[in-house]
Every structure is written in C-alpha cells, then in structure tokens.
Amino acid sequence: MTDKPIDIIRTSFGRAFRPAAVAEDICEVSRERLSGILERITPEVTGRFSGCGSPIPEAIGGSRILDLGCGTGRDVFLCAALAGPKGYVMGLDTEQAALAVARKAINTIMENFGFIEPNVAFRQGSIDSLADAGLYDEDFDVVISNRALGHVSDKLKVLREVFRVxxxxxxxxxxxxxxxxRLPKEVESDEELKREELGGAVYLGDFLRLVRSAGFRDPRIVVSLPLEITDTSLCEKLSGATFRAVTFRLFRIRSLEEGEEDYGQAAIYKGTVEGFPNRFALDEENLFETGKALRIGGNTARILTESRFAPHFTLIGGQSRHFGAFTRG
Structure with missing residues (x-):
C-alpha cells in the first residue's frame, strides 16, 4: 500500500482540493500519457476539476464509457482521447452550468485531439437514477466516477444501477x-466537515459490504493514499478518525467467488497494453512484469480472461483442482 500523504488544501470556498500532480499520482495511468492529453484540454474544463484522482482505466481503446458526476468533463475528455475515434464517452451530471462548460468545449478539444467527429456527449441526470437518464442495460464497457458516489445517500442504489448498465x-x-x-451522527452533520467533504465519508468496511451486495463480488483497490489533515480544529472534531483517497475497480463478472481461491494458476503479461510496455498493475496485490509468470488467484484469472484484458495475458493452468484459499506469500 502506498503511504504518500495528500495535503488537503483549504480554499476560500471551504472545499477540499488536491494538487494536479497528486491527481495523477492516484491514477496508475502513465504520467506522461495523461499530461500530454491534459495539455490539449481547454483550461475552462481542467481549471474547475476538484476530484481526488483520475480513475481512468487502461486498455479502453474503442470502448463505450460512462462518467458519473462528470462536472465540466475533464475525465470525459481524458477517456475520449484514450478511447479513440471508435470509442464513445458519455458524461452524466445534475449541474446544467457544468455541462454547459463541457459542451461548449467539445469542438475545440476534438480538434485538438485530431478527431473528425466528436466521440463524447453530455447528459443531465442523477447518478442514482440512471434509468431515468435513459441508460440501458449492459450498454457500457466501462463506468468511471470521481468523488460523485460520496455525495449520494443511497450508494447501494447507485452500485446496482452501475452493475445493470x-x-x-x-x-x-x-x-x-x-x-x-463509522463517524458519529454529530460529525456527519457538522457543517464545516460537510464543506470539507469529510463528514459524509463512509467507513470502508461498510462500503465494501455494499459493493458485494450490489453484485460486485471481489472489489479491487488500485491505489489507496492517506489524507493528511493539518487543520487542528478539524482534527479535534474527527476524534482520531483517519481518511484515505481510494481508487477501486469492480468487475461485472458473475462467475467471481467472494474471495480469492488457489487453483495453482499463473498469468504472464504480454506488455501490450498501450502505455504499459514493462509492467501492469491490476490492483495493489497483482503487479505483473512483462514476460514473467505471476501466481494468481481464481478470481484474478477470471478477470484476466473474461474482461477487455484477455488479449494482453497468457493464462497458465485451469481450475479443475482446488488448493484452498489463495495467499500471496
């Protein structure tokens, strides 16, 4: 687990912001590739970004992608560049003003990308009512979200809707x-903590239970970084509670078991995911070096063979014989 702290920067608006460099650190997409794309996105879009990272998955060329709570569209446009002209990215947000900024920037950014036709669209709607926004079952290859889930009270409903689409x-x-x-009620309702977007933070253990009940049986942490809170008044109110900025990846694969089991399998990364010629991190526990076999659990094997990552890996072994619970040691 990475333990580089993130300073919460307090602004005159009372909200928690992170430096752009930190946003790139949280995401495991190559820094050079992201920064090159960001240079082609207009300042009106990038200047209003207030997320806690860039949950931009790898190997998304040609994919249909949905960004929940897209704001002015920074991550939508990042994904659009990586998805390419054959891909499609939709941004969903409730704020009409933010969507207006995003829509106004489409033609300029598409021209900067060298795309003849736009591969993005923006739609107004709530992330906990995807059906009301006209989003169909099994319509997207990838869904992303940057701090939007924390603003919704019924997180299970959102997770189930994401599983559906x-x-x-x-x-x-x-x-x-x-x-x-779990934070006390008085902490959750504290106005200052709510302004800093800390009062509504969910206990990680409770959230993982919601994730599994929504159908995502084996949640994976891509990166987890501690938040350093330097304001003493906030620290006193929090009474020792600590916070982390976490990037998750959840797969809609019904054959996944509720825990990693050992079937004696291994996988070799081919080095073919764009931007990752030497190594590829599926999550914190599974870092593949190109050409080198890595022992993996049964769920990881299913993810690598039943997702868009299948062409990039060679799987060794099957699941006819079980050796107990999987351990990395």
Whole structure:
C-alpha cells in the first residue's frame, strides 16, 4: 500500500482540493500519457476539476464509457482521447452550468485531439437514477466516477444501477474518500466537515459490504493514499478518525467467488497494453512484469480472461483442482 500523504488544501470556498500532480499520482495511468492529453484540454474544463484522482482505466481503446458526476468533463475528455475515434464517452451530471462548460468545449478539444467527429456527449441526470437518464442495460464497457458516489445517500442504489448498465466483463473504476471507522451522527452533520467533504465519508468496511451486495463480488483497490489533515480544529472534531483517497475497480463478472481461491494458476503479461510496455498493475496485490509468470488467484484469472484484458495475458493452468484459499506469500 502506498503511504504518500495528500495535503488537503483549504480554499476560500471551504472545499477540499488536491494538487494536479497528486491527481495523477492516484491514477496508475502513465504520467506522461495523461499530461500530454491534459495539455490539449481547454483550461475552462481542467481549471474547475476538484476530484481526488483520475480513475481512468487502461486498455479502453474503442470502448463505450460512462462518467458519473462528470462536472465540466475533464475525465470525459481524458477517456475520449484514450478511447479513440471508435470509442464513445458519455458524461452524466445534475449541474446544467457544468455541462454547459463541457459542451461548449467539445469542438475545440476534438480538434485538438485530431478527431473528425466528436466521440463524447453530455447528459443531465442523477447518478442514482440512471434509468431515468435513459441508460440501458449492459450498454457500457466501462463506468468511471470521481468523488460523485460520496455525495449520494443511497450508494447501494447507485452500485446496482452501475452493475445493470455494465456489459458482462465490464468495469466500474472510481475514486473517493473513505474513513477508517463509522463517524458519529454529530460529525456527519457538522457543517464545516460537510464543506470539507469529510463528514459524509463512509467507513470502508461498510462500503465494501455494499459493493458485494450490489453484485460486485471481489472489489479491487488500485491505489489507496492517506489524507493528511493539518487543520487542528478539524482534527479535534474527527476524534482520531483517519481518511484515505481510494481508487477501486469492480468487475461485472458473475462467475467471481467472494474471495480469492488457489487453483495453482499463473498469468504472464504480454506488455501490450498501450502505455504499459514493462509492467501492469491490476490492483495493489497483482503487479505483473512483462514476460514473467505471476501466481494468481481464481478470481484474478477470471478477470484476466473474461474482461477487455484477455488479449494482453497468457493464462497458465485451469481450475479443475482446488488448493484452498489463495495467499500471496
């Protein structure tokens, strides 16, 4: 687990912001590739970004992608560049003003990308009512979200809706802030903490239970970084609670078991995911070096063979013989 702290920067608006460099650190997409794309996105879009990372999955060329709570569209346009002209990215948000900024920037950014036709669209709607927004079953390869889930009270409803709109083998990757304990009601309702977007942080253990009950049986953490809170008044109110910015990836694969089991399998990464010629991190526990076999659990084997990552890996072994619970040691 990475333990580089993130300073919460307090602004005159009372909200928690992170430096752009930190946003790139949280995401495991190559820094050079992201920065090159960001240079072609207009300042009106990038200047209003207030997420806690960039949950931009790898190997999304030609994919249909949905961004929940897209704001002015920074991550939509990042995905659009990586998805290419044959891909399609939809941004969904409730704020008409933010969507107006995003829509106004489409033609300029598409021209900067060298695309003849736009591969993005923006729609107004709530992330907990995807059906009302006209989103169909199994319509997207990838869904992303950047701090939007933390603003919704019924997170289970959102997770179930995401599961519904994802295709089989599809992925939901998202970043948000989580707490190491359940916060007292007076802390959750504290106005200052709500302004800093800490009061509504969910206990990580409770959130993982919601994820599994929504159908995502084996949630994976891509990156988890501690938040350093330097304001002493906030620290006193939090009474020792600590927070982390976490990027998750969840796969809609019904054959996944509720835990990793050992079937004696291994996988070799071919080095073919764009931007990752030497190594590829599926999650914190599974870092593949190109050409080198890595022992993996049964669920990881299913993810690598039943998702868009299948062409990039060689799987060794089957699941006819079980050796007990999988351990990395």
């Amino acid at each position: 994802l295709k089989s083998g599809g992925e939901f990757q998202f970043s948000d802030v989580y707490c190491d304990r």
